[in-house]
Amino acid sequence: MGDFSAIRNFISRFLTFTEEEWKAHEVLLVRKTIKKGEFLLKAGDVCNHVTFINKGYFRVYHLIGEQEFTANFAFDGNYVTDYASFVSRQPSVDNIVAMEDAEVLLLDYDSLQTAYERYPVWQKFGRMIAEYILIFIVERNRSLLFLTPEERYLKLMKDRPKVIASVPLKYIASYVGITPEALSRIRKRMSIKA
Amino acid sequence: MGDFSAIRNFISRFLTFTEEEWKAHEVLLVRKTIKKGEFLLKAGDVCNHVTFINKGYFRVYHLIGEQEFTANFAFDGNYVTDYASFVSRQPSVDNIVAMEDAEVLLLDYDSLQTAYERYPVWQKFGRMIAEYILIFIVERNRSLLFLTPEERYLKLMKDRPKVIASVPLKYIASYVGITPEALSRIRKRMSIKA
DNA sequence: TTATAAAATTGATCCGGGTTAAGAAGCAGC
DNA sequence: GCTGCTTCTTAACCCGGATCAATTTTATAA
Numbered sequence: 001m002g003d004f005s006a007i008r009n010f011i012s013r014f015l016t017f018t019e020e021e022w023k024a025h026e027v028l029l030v031r032k033t034i035k036k037g038e039f040l041l042k043a044g045d046v047c048n049h050v051t052f053i054n055k056g057y058f059r060v061y062h063l064i065g066e067q068e069f070t071a072n073f074a075f076d077g078n079y080v081t082d083y084a085s086f087v088s089r090q091p092s093v094d095n096i097v098a099m100e101d102a103e104v105l106l107l108d109y110d111s112l113q114t115a116y117e118r119y120p121v122w123q124k125f126g127r128m129i130a131e132y133i134l135i136f137i138v139e140r141n142r143s144l145l146f147l148t149p150e151e152r153y154l155k156l157m158k159d160r161p162k163v164i165a166s167v168p169l170k171y172i173a174s175y176v177g178i179t180p181e182a183l184s185r186i187r188k189r190m191s192i193k194a
Numbered sequence: 195m196g197d198f199s200a201i202r203n204f205i206s207r208f209l210t211f212t213e214e215e216w217k218a219h220e221v222l223l224v225r226k227t228i229k230k231g232e233f234l235l236k237a238g239d240v241c242n243h244v245t246f247i248n249k250g251y252f253r254v255y256h257l258i259g260e261q262e263f264t265a266n267f268a269f270d271g272n273y274v275t276d277y278a279s280f281v282s283r284q285p286s287v288d289n290i291v292a293m294e295d296a297e298v299l300l301l302d303y304d305s306l307q308t309a310y311e312r313y314p315v316w317q318k319f320g321r322m323i324a325e326y327i328l329i330f331i332v333e334r335n336r337s338l339l340f341l342t343p344e345e346r347y348l349k350l351m352k353d354r355p356k357v358i359a360s361v362p363l364k365y366i367a368s369y370v371g372i373t374p375e376a377l378s379r380i381r382k383r384m385s386i387k388a
Numbered sequence: 389t390t391a392t393a394a395a396a397t398t399g400a401t402c403c404g405g406g407t408t409a410a411g412a413a414g415c416a417g418c
Numbered sequence: 419g420c421t422g423c424t425t426c427t428t429a430a431c432c433c434g435g436a437t438c439a440a441t442t443t444t445a446t447a448a
Contacts, residue, residue: 123321134324137331144339145371168394181396184398372404375406375426379405382428
């Protein structure tokens with residue numbers, strides 16, 4: 001049943017909970033398994049959960065016409081959500097899809113709001129989540145603004161080797177902001193230099 | 195002395211404060227005037243304030259070698275800060291410079307932390323700020339990831355006409371992620387079509 | 389294992405942004 | 419006003435990524 005070691009690990013990097021607070025947290029979590037190719041969130045729906053990934057990994061992407069734009073990958077031991085949609089209660093423009101069979105812990109919007117009202121430590125938790133996501137996205141933003149696609153790919157190799165190792169190239173290309181063809185050429189250039 | 199109507203306006207969009215809580219907030223704010231060209235934050239310093247802009251506007255940019263990359267513009271009636279640096283207590287990589295003579299209200303890191311500990315409503319305030327910034331940055335991210343520079347410029351005209359009206363083109367170009375020359379060509383193309 | 393589809397690579401061509409350099413237009417200070 | 423500096427524009431050339439199309443390689447299923 002309840003193995004919450006991974007999520008406790010994650011949260012402990014930011015907050016100190018008492019055993020009581022942990023328990024109070026964990027009764028709110030819903031465990032769920034998701035098969036490869038199934039969706040955690042579909043564009044058009046309001047994102048209703050903050051999701052902790054126990055196993056598997058997810059891809060967050062936006063669909064414009066036929067074209068997919070990959071916003072991010074989220075691996076086990078981390079949260080995944082469309083937090084902007086979750087917070088603003090507006091329909092999401094993103095899809096979140098399982099890239100492998102996965103197991104997640106869902107934290108429901110209403111549960112979280114109730115918890116916010118009841119315990120100050122939860123407000124802190126909410127801040128933590130928002131700030132954690134923010135720091136990540138600011139960094140991503142900088143990449144997109146000042147690096148070339150080639151530099152972004154190199155940075156991805158350095159910062160998130162797990163992505164390179166696990167994710168099909170066409171999604172990596174889309175994450176880097178280019179076509180698979182262009183990524184292929186970048187990789188070729190690299191292998192020649194090296 | 196204390197005219198806090200603008201900041202009250204802003205916060206009221208997200209939170210309900212009692213008059214007492216407003217007062218408790220306002221004693222923490224430090225009013226400051228900043229001359230055109232002066233810095234609110236310099237790269238390398240830890241960002242120590244969340245700053246509300248009463249008058250004037252600011253440019254947030256990153257310097258790499260000789261090249262400036264404009265991350266954002268912040269106008270009166272809004273906050274400006276490097277929240278990632280503020281939160282993580284890491285040196286900022288951004289500069290924040292006044293584009294006109296400005297007046298701001300500074301909220302100090304320590305003041306905010308103390309307030310966090312004391313009042314739950316402040317935790318909520320912290321969440322609010324983080325979430326507000328997050329929503330904005332996610333949107334910016336999408337622009338950079340799936341729009342062309344030309345589309346980004348058009349979107350900027352539509353969404354933030356104030357930027358187009360107030361900001362010299364070379365900074366707009368840098369915000370859109372291109373050189374002034376390229377922006378000039380885009381504008382020419384537009385004027386021909388129109 | 390083979391058959392089929394999906395992913396990745398390669399090539400040819402096009403196009404928009406970068407770069408460099410020059411000139412035009414705006415603006416600040418005198 | 420005039421001077422000098424910054425901003426903005428225009429032009430010419432280069433280069434990397436997009437696109438279209440074909441091929442090879444790898445996964446997946448029967």
